[in-house]
Amino acid sequence: GVVNTKQMLSRALKERYAVPGFNFCHLEQVQAIIQAIVETKSPVILQILKSDREYIGPKLIPNIVKGLVEYAKDLGLEKPQIALHLDHGDTLELCKNCIDDGFSSVMIDGSHLPFEENIKLTKSVVDYAHKFNVTVEGELGVIAGAEGYKYSKISTYTEPEDVINFVSHTGCDSLAISIGTAHGSYKFTAEQCEKDERGVLVPPPLAFNVLEEIERKLSDFPIVLHGSSTVPQDKVKTINLYGGKLKDAIGIPESQLAKAAKQAVCKINIDSDSRLTMTASIRKFFAEIPYEYDPRIYLAIARDDMKEVYKHLISNVLGSANKL
Ligand code: G3H
Ligand code: 13P
Ligand code: ZN
Ligand code: NA
Numbered sequence: 001g002v003v004n005t006k007q008m009l010s011r012a013l014k015e016r017y018a019v020p021g022f023n024f025c026h027l028e029q030v031q032a033i034i035q036a037i038v039e040t041k042s043p044v045i046l047q048i049l050k051s052d053r054e055y056i057g058p059k060l061i062p063n064i065v066k067g068l069v070e071y072a073k074d075l076g077l078e079k080p081q082i083a084l085h086l087d088h089g090d091t092l093e094l095c096k097n098c099i100d101d102g103f104s105s106v107m108i109d110g111s112h113l114p115f116e117e118n119i120k121l122t123k124s125v126v127d128y129a130h131k132f133n134v135t136v137e138g139e140l141g142v143i144a145g146a147e148g149y150k151y152s153k154i155s156t157y158t159e160p161e162d163v164i165n166f167v168s169h170t171g172c173d174s175l176a177i178s179i180g181t182a183h184g185s186y187k188f189t190a191e192q193c194e195k196d197e198r199g200v201l202v203p204p205p206l207a208f209n210v211l212e213e214i215e216r217k218l219s220d221f222p223i224v225l226h227g228s229s230t231v232p233q234d235k236v237k238t239i240n241l242y243g244g245k246l247k248d249a250i251g252i253p254e255s256q257l258a259k260a261a262k263q264a265v266c267k268i269n270i271d272s273d274s275r276l277t278m279t280a281s282i283r284k285f286f287a288e289i290p291y292e293y294d295p296r297i298y299l300a301i302a303r304d305d306m307k308e309v310y311k312h313l314i315s316n317v318l319g320s321a322n323k324l
Helices: 005-017 027-040 050-056 060-074 093-100 116-129 160-170 209-218 233-241 252-261 272-288 295-317
Strands: 019-023 044-049 081-091 106-109 135-142 145-147 148-154 174-177 223-225 265-270
Touching: 005 019, 005 106, 005 265, 019 081, 019 295, 027 044, 027 060, 027 272, 044 050, 044 060, 050 060, 050 081, 060 081, 081 093, 093 106, 093 135, 106 116, 106 148, 116 135, 116 160, 135 160, 148 223, 160 174, 160 209, 174 209, 209 252, 233 272, 252 265, 252 295, 265 272, 265 295
Parallel strands: 019 044, 019 265, 044 081, 081 106, 106 135, 135 174, 174 223, 223 265
Antiparallel strands: 145 148
16 A cells, blocks of 8 residues: 655655655556656655645545556566655645545645744644654745745745744654745746856756755754756757747756755655646647547657656656665
């Protein structure tokens, strides 16, 4: 069955890599994730936004994931490590429902609340979750972009002075922080970036000074990085070449994620890279083969393309390959 995130995050912390937190909302996407973890022998945290839960249907999710554990074994992974996690939970009630449905981990995101209220809400989720051996991720700081149910144009970095208080008073198992990442495919405006000699936009670096200060305060505590899609420029180009209109879509450079993974960051959340990859595959397919209408043909191509992106992230960026 599914496992909570305790062991996977503590090993990642010790061995200096990050476990992927991959969102899913449809079958081909999650098949691609499972194929990728089988081929790379990586642990994985499968995560569901509230909107994903509504899209799929709440009762279907735990059954899909039970099936996925068997699917992974069938593909040759003897002991898969798969967590089922609620991403950006907004209420105690939603967290409780997910835990009752069989989620092994939940995030309660009270980062928009005043500090004391965030502590209170997060602690109420921890009190419930820990009774069922379910791990809890909290959040401090504001991450730019659409965060599940809320939106902010700009980031406010996590205040390192707050982290000890938050973690000790809530008892949460991991902490999401804001150090300059953002949700979605437009993480930076062109104005925020510099141009390199080839005219490619280079985004500003993450606030590693803030991460390092948090790491000093909370020695040996798992940190989570949201909004970490790399926004592969070949996918953006393909989308735009075949009729799409994504202007200046910019992600987090792989080198920045790799650097964070070697520090206290133990879980890196990626959703948009997979959305972009599927869109690029299907746009290209229909432009080239307009007479095809069997979804198995084009969805299989999209699935293979997503698998390659996941494998690349696992093996070359996060470092979680061969960590089972
Ligand atoms: O809150 C996290 C979501 O995964 C954001 O998704 O920004 O890729 O639409 P998106
Ligand atoms: P991206 O939009 O960068 O993929 O972020 C995903 C995320 O943080 C999910 O919580
Ligand atoms: Zn997020
Ligand atoms: Na790490």
